[in-house]
Amino acid sequence: MTSQDHPPAPVPGIAPAEFLRALTTRTAVRAYTDTSITLETVNALLEGMQAAPSAGNTQAWSFIVIREPRNIRRLRAFAPGVIGHPALVVLACSDDSRGPEYPSEKQVRTLCVAMAVQNLLLTAHAHGLGACPVHSFAPEPLRLLFDLPPYLQPVLLVPIGIPAHQRSPSSRRASDEVISYETHGQREPVSHGAPRGATTT
Amino acid sequence: MTSQDHPPAPVPGIAPAEFLRALTTRTAVRAYTDTSITLETVNALLEGMQAAPSAGNTQAWSFIVIREPRNIRRLRAFAPGVIGHPALVVLACSDDSRGPEYPSEKQVRTLCVAMAVQNLLLTAHAHGLGACPVHSFAPEPLRLLFDLPPYLQPVLLVPIGIPAHQRSPSSRRASDEVISYETHGQREPVSHGAPRGATTT
Numbered sequence: 369m370t371s372q373d374h375p376p377a378p379v380p381g382i383a384p385a386e387f388l389r390a391l392t393t394r395t396a397v398r399a400y401t402d403t404s405i406t407l408e409t410v411n412a413l414l415e416g417m418q419a420a421p422s423a424g425n426t427q428a429w430s431f432i433v434i435r436e437p438r439n440i441r442r443l444r445a446f447a448p449g450v451i452g453h454p455a456l457v458v459l460a461c462s463d464d465s466r467g468p469e470y471p472s473e474k475q476v477r478t479l480c481v482a483m484a485v486q487n488l489l490l491t492a493h494a495h496g497l498g499a500c501p502v503h504s505f506a507p508e509p510l511r512l513l514f515d516l517p518p519y520l521q522p523v524l525l526v527p528i529g530i531p532a533h534q535r536s537p538s539s540r541r542a543s544d545e546v547i548s549y550e551t552h553g554q555r556e557p558v559s560h561g562a563p564r565g566a567t568t569t
Numbered sequence: 570m571t572s573q574d575h576p577p578a579p580v581p582g583i584a585p586a587e588f589l590r591a592l593t594t595r596t597a598v599r600a601y602t603d604t605s606i607t608l609e610t611v612n613a614l615l616e617g618m619q620a621a622p623s624a625g626n627t628q629a630w631s632f633i634v635i636r637e638p639r640n641i642r643r644l645r646a647f648a649p650g651v652i653g654h655p656a657l658v659v660l661a662c663s664d665d666s667r668g669p670e671y672p673s674e675k676q677v678r679t680l681c682v683a684m685a686v687q688n689l690l691l692t693a694h695a696h697g698l699g700a701c702p703v704h705s706f707a708p709e710p711l712r713l714l715f716d717l718p719p720y721l722q723p724v725l726l727v728p729i730g731i732p733a734h735q736r737s738p739s740s741r742r743a744s745d746e747v748i749s750y751e752t753h754g755q756r757e758p759v760s761h762g763a764p765r766g767a768t769t770t
Binding site: 385386391392427434479480485486487494495501513515516538548553 | 582583584585586588589590591592593594595597608611613615616617619620621623624626628630631633634635636637640673676677679680681683684686690691692694695696697701704714715716717718721724725738740741742744747748749750752753754758759
């Protein structure tokens with residue numbers, strides 16, 4: 369058995385520990401300054417978002433970027449989860465026109481949209497922006513407001529802006545409440561008794 | 570209106586462009602060497618995973634880390650989506666004991682698990698590891714194998730290992746197929762005619 373303590377970082381210029389710090393310093397931001405965000409930055413956010421995993425690489429998703437103040441005001445009327453006044457809101461939808469209709473496939477498309485939203489939140493954080501995933505909205509009015517065809521299903525809203533305040537990440541549950549090893553409820557890792565991949569002979 | 574071209578990066582040592590490169594160079598990895606992964610690295614992966622957003626900070630999730638070769642072999646018998654021989658597999662579940670039972674809340678818990686999985690995939694990538702989200706598995710046998718209580722719902726499996734080969738990210742759909750501005754189908758951003766937040770007087 370070989371064991372590798374420090375595999376090489378595949379991303380030049382980013383050490384694993386720095387990358388981890390980027391993830392652990394992100395938190396939900398719901399209050400924003402009235403500073404706008406350039407299209408160049410918006411494009412970077414969208415690029416990060418679209419790099420998310422996609423089952424079978426179908427990329428069965430569609431995103432509406434809402435930047436016009438009038439449209440954001442209309443949206444907020446049907447989205448109580450959008451609290452502050454963001455510079456933009458991304459409406460993230462799954463696209464049922466790009467795959468079969470049975471429930472497990474619909475579920476997979478929804479999971480991929482959630483992963484794209486997580487990439488969006490992280491890219492925003494890396495740009496010094498604040499964002500928040502919002503599930504509290506009325507889908508039918510949004511469907512009408514933003515001309516969604518029937519095959520698009522709204523999954524999450526993501527308001528984004530310059531944070532009005534510095535916020536610390538919320539606390540996490542203790543690892544031994546949420547992590548098990550080998551079977552549920554086993555709170556400590558089992559030491560490897562045999563090289564992995566060894567046969568039983 | 571103020572406009573900010575280059576908001577400060579909130580993560581010392583990581584420029585936004587480098588962070589974005591970390592996201593866009595990740596891809597699904599399904600073939601692994603037989604190198605094992607240290608517990609120190611596993612702990613870093615779990616820390617990144619648990620930093621994902623959580624609705625109401627309920628952290629309604631539970632993760633089983635499967636490292637024993639015998640257990641991975643058993644799992645693979647019921648998970649055709651796990652193709653190679655990973656050093657470990659994370660079974661990511663939502664936890665229905667931590668919130669109401671109505672469908673929209675169950676859906677939110679599932680989305681949060683998907684976002685945690687995305688953090689796990691990215692942290693693995695930053696450590697030079699390869700991983701892949703897997704939805705193709707039989708939940709009931711896994712429930713028995715890993716002693717899952719009825720309130721845990723398996724959402725995704727994540728096999729992780731040292732990549733056997735270098736892989737390039739799969740191609741992405743053209744942005745103008747998946748991004749709209751203001752309303753669905755509007756493929757170009759609208760220029761801001763008025764300062765955001767201005768009233769209509």
